[in-house]
Amino acid sequence: MPSSSNDGPAESPALRRDILPIPDPQHVGLTTYDAKDPDTAYPPITALRPPAGAPNVLIVLIDDVGFGASSAFGGPCNTPVAERLAANGLKLSRFHTTALCSPTRQAMLTGRNHHSVGMGGVTEIATSAPGYSSVRPKDKAPIAETLRLNGYSTSQFGKCHEVPVWEVSPVGPFQQWPTGSGFEHFYGFIGGEANQYYPGLYEGTKPVEPEKTPEEGYTLTEDLADRAITWVRQQQALTPDKPFFMYFAPGATHAPHHVPKEWSDKYQGKFDDGWDVLREQVLPKQKALGVVPESAELTPRHDEIPAWDDMPAELKPVLARQMEIYAGFLEQTDHEVGRVIDAIEDLGALDNTLIYYIIGDNGASAEGTPNGCFNEMCTLNGLAGIETPEFLLSKIDDFGTPDAYNHYAVGWAHALCAPYQWTKQVASHWGGTRNGTIVHWPNGIAAKGETRDQFHHVIDVAPTILDAANIPAPTIVNSIQQAPLEGVSMLPTLVDGDAPENHEVQYFEMFGNRGIYHKGWTAVTKHRTPWLTTQPALEDDVWELYGPDDWTQAHDLAAENPKKLAELQRLWLIEATKYNVLPIDDRSFERFNADLAGRPKLISGDTQTLFSGMRLLENCVVNIKNKSHSVTARVTVPEGGATGVVVSQGGGVGGWCLYAHEGRLKYCYNFFGIEYFFVTADEPIPAGDHELRMEFTYDGGGLAKGGDVILYYDGTSVGKGRVERTEPMAFSADEACDVGSDTGSPTSPDYGPHGNKFNGAIDRVIIDIGQDSHDHLVTAEDKLNIAMSRQ
Numbered sequence: 001m002p003s004s005s006n007d008g009p010a011e012s013p014a015l016r017r018d019i020l021p022i023p024d025p026q027h028v029g030l031t032t033y034d035a036k037d038p039d040t041a042y043p044p045i046t047a048l049r050p051p052a053g054a055p056n057v058l059i060v061l062i063d064d065v066g067f068g069a070s071s072a073f074g075g076p077c078n079t080p081v082a083e084r085l086a087a088n089g090l091k092l093s094r095f096h097t098t099a100l101c102s103p104t105r106q107a108m109l110t111g112r113n114h115h116s117v118g119m120g121g122v123t124e125i126a127t128s129a130p131g132y133s134s135v136r137p138k139d140k141a142p143i144a145e146t147l148r149l150n151g152y153s154t155s156q157f158g159k160c161h162e163v164p165v166w167e168v169s170p171v172g173p174f175q176q177w178p179t180g181s182g183f184e185h186f187y188g189f190i191g192g193e194a195n196q197y198y199p200g201l202y203e204g205t206k207p208v209e210p211e212k213t214p215e216e217g218y219t220l221t222e223d224l225a226d227r228a229i230t231w232v233r234q235q236q237a238l239t240p241d242k243p244f245f246m247y248f249a250p251g252a253t254h255a256p257h258h259v260p261k262e263w264s265d266k267y268q269g270k271f272d273d274g275w276d277v278l279r280e281q282v283l284p285k286q287k288a289l290g291v292v293p294e295s296a297e298l299t300p301r302h303d304e305i306p307a308w309d310d311m312p313a314e315l316k317p318v319l320a321r322q323m324e325i326y327a328g329f330l331e332q333t334d335h336e337v338g339r340v341i342d343a344i345e346d347l348g349a350l351d352n353t354l355i356y357y358i359i360g361d362n363g364a365s366a367e368g369t370p371n372g373c374f375n376e377m378c379t380l381n382g383l384a385g386i387e388t389p390e391f392l393l394s395k396i397d398d399f400g401t402p403d404a405y406n407h408y409a410v411g412w413a414h415a416l417c418a419p420y421q422w423t424k425q426v427a428s429h430w431g432g433t434r435n436g437t438i439v440h441w442p443n444g445i446a447a448k449g450e451t452r453d454q455f456h457h458v459i460d461v462a463p464t465i466l467d468a469a470n471i472p473a474p475t476i477v478n479s480i481q482q483a484p485l486e487g488v489s490m491l492p493t494l495v496d497g498d499a500p501e502n503h504e505v506q507y508f509e510m511f512g513n514r515g516i517y518h519k520g521w522t523a524v525t526k527h528r529t530p531w532l533t534t535q536p537a538l539e540d541d542v543w544e545l546y547g548p549d550d551w552t553q554a555h556d557l558a559a560e561n562p563k564k565l566a567e568l569q570r571l572w573l574i575e576a577t578k579y580n581v582l583p584i585d586d587r588s589f590e591r592f593n594a595d596l597a598g599r600p601k602l603i604s605g606d607t608q609t610l611f612s613g614m615r616l617l618e619n620c621v622v623n624i625k626n627k628s629h630s631v632t633a634r635v636t637v638p639e640g641g642a643t644g645v646v647v648s649q650g651g652g653v654g655g656w657c658l659y660a661h662e663g664r665l666k667y668c669y670n671f672f673g674i675e676y677f678f679v680t681a682d683e684p685i686p687a688g689d690h691e692l693r694m695e696f697t698y699d700g701g702g703l704a705k706g707g708d709v710i711l712y713y714d715g716t717s718v719g720k721g722r723v724e725r726t727e728p729m730a731f732s733a734d735e736a737c738d739v740g741s742d743t744g745s746p747t748s749p750d751y752g753p754h755g756n757k758f759n760g761a762i763d764r765v766i767i768d769i770g771q772d773s774h775d776h777l778v779t780a781e782d783k784l785n786i787a788m789s790r791q
Contacts, residue, residue, distance in 0.1 A: 057147070059246070068419065076271070099426060100122065116486060121511070135164060275409075283296070322399065368408050447497065455501055505519075538584060538586065631693065644660055653745070654670050657670075
């Protein structure tokens with residue numbers, strides 16, 4: 001193994017690292033009666049440390065970045081930190097992910113294929129089938145747990161989207177939260193995406209609020225970097241002989257694409273020629289950098305992806321601005337990663353830190369529709385028509401700001417996956433699964449500025465870390481016998497560019513999109529297009545075949561070599577059977593009905609009681625949409641009068657709240673941040689104990705209809721009003737339901753993001769829903785879109 005300047009103390013030769021926790025040593029020598037007896041002797045207590053020479057480990061995993069986005073891999077988004085690390089390390093040009101968020105992360109953290117650890121899709125659509133349950137098997141312990149039990153300090157910052165949805169609540173259980181998965185410290189968010197200005201954060205398992213507002217300069221990625229820097233400085237100051245494992249996974253660059261203007265303005269005018277021209281510009285740069293060979297061909301744009309020239313002229317300034325925002329977002333993210341790396345270097349620990357900088361957990365996201373959007377919740381609620389070209393143009397200066405919840409158009413996603421076919425979710429083709437990756441470890445890898453072209457997969461990261469640290473894959477963890485790791489160590493590849501390829505076969509599958517790699521050959525079939533609702537029957541899928549010399553999967557050989565195609569199709573079936581891919585699950589409606597899917601559900605029934613201080617994600621609250629409902633609060637109002645939020649759900653992108661304003665009870669329904677409906681009581685709330693109530697009578701007749709609102713004090717009507725339209729399926733991907741305040745972005749313009757707490761006491765809040773539900777009108781495709789917004 002490579003030597004280290006941070007060698008730990010010599011360890012006992014009897015230390016068993018294959019059984020975790022490592023068994024306690026047993027003293028079997030002389031036991032004296034008197035501790036002062038000169039024959040009294042016990043071995044000293046020694047702190048647990050990894051084997052001598054074990055490196056620190058930093059995994060940086062960026063969200064939703066295509067192979068052709070970063071400048072380190074020929075893209076238009078400046079990533080100088082990635083370039084700096086690559087110049088002193090290695091670029092991996094054939095590193096692969098699973099094409100989707102939760103599956104990639106669970107695969108990386110366990111060293112096993114995503115179906116093998118129950119993550120065949122995102123957590124929100126889990127079923128009872130082993131490959132799709134979202135439950136990590138106990139015999140497949142995560143790498144953080146293995147490292148922690150071998151003496152590493154462990155921490156995670158940012159995104160965790162591996163928790164089963166029925167466990168995302170203040171009562172847990174917490175065994176698949178980061179702190180139950182081997183990370184001693186966690187600061188970040190639980191779910192698929194986060195508002196970069198108003199994130200729903202946790203420290204450990206406790207909800208916390210950002211210390212600053214957007215007006216004070218707050219952005220999530222900077223906050224995560226600040227926390228990571230504080231943690232690593234403290235860890236190295238107190239235990240410099242103890243290696244650390246840090247997993248830094250910012251929500252960037254997942255939608256919403258939020259970034260301060262000073263970053264996006266750097267790209268002003270640079271994308272005016274559109275996405276087709278951008279793809280053509282990227283490939284020569286990639287060839288010059290050596291991340292694709294000279295023979296690589298630019299794959300054609302599929303008919304499902306609109307041409308830039310076919311887009312409406314009035315929309316093009318907005319489309320160009322979408323890409324400027326995204327480019328600035330990725331550059332800011334790279335900058336914050338650089339701050340963490342600079343802090344490690346300042347501590348003198350960089351040379352012996354094995355860094356994986358993985359630029360994307362999948363390809364670029366094509367979930368923004370062909371036009372992109374200002375508030376993606378409109379699109380995800382099936383109301384994309386609200387955002388007309390005229391509306392989008394009127395908001396052009398607000399894209400990327402706290403007032404927006406924007407996503408770019410499909411064409412940009414395709415361009416940023418250049419030169420490959422397709423995008424995120426499409427596991428069959430390299431556009432969905434090939435992600436530029438950089439490895440940096442000066443003490444362990446002599447080569448600088450080189451590229452490695454051997455095929456590797458995200459499941460190879462964990463075995464590589466264990467190999468570098470000279471730690472065996474455990475046979476027993478927490479009394480459970482462990483299944484073998486399914487990835488291979490990349491260390492031979494990293495140390496020697498001429499090393500033979502050791503990851504020879506790899507299956508891919510996501511939503512029925514599937515493929516198989518074997519010794520250079522690939523057989524693939526695309527089953528579903530991310531932004532379309534139609535899909536063929538599985539037996540009607542058309543398979544394609546690509547040869548070893550076809551770097552970009554540009555020439556289909558299926559008709560020329562049907563024998564080879566059949567051989568690979570059979571191999572896919574073997575691998576799929578081995579790793580719990582079967583049965584292939586491309587269903588929609590059934591996976592959203594917890595009873596049909598076979599997963600537990602946290603909330604059921606027609607009433608829910610909440611208490612002061614609770615903060616719950618949308619999945620944890622009874623669904624009031626498309627039905628009549630009431631909200632009843634028992635409160636105590638101080639003598640000076642009432643002010644502040646009693647209960648809220650959602651945020652600036654949409655939701656509702658019941659609050660005291662200027663002493664009176666007030667109800668606000670926020671329709672996507674576009675329109676606000678208010679109902680205010682006729683008189684102030686008296687001091688003392690009272691029951692405040694809001695009744696909403698839904699118009700019925702379909703989804704997203706309006707309703708009449710009546711406010712009550714102690715059973716007496718004190719105000720009436722009207723909500724003309726409502727949101728049919730989801731208020732937000734990450735905003736909470738709060739009792740006693742409104743965390744995150746404010747739902748009503750009557751108050752700000754801070755200082756909105758109710759100034760009295762809240763005994764409880766009861767939400768009751770009526771029986772006039774129109775939820776059955778929500779289509780399976782619409783439900784799928786909502787789930788996809790959370791990954």
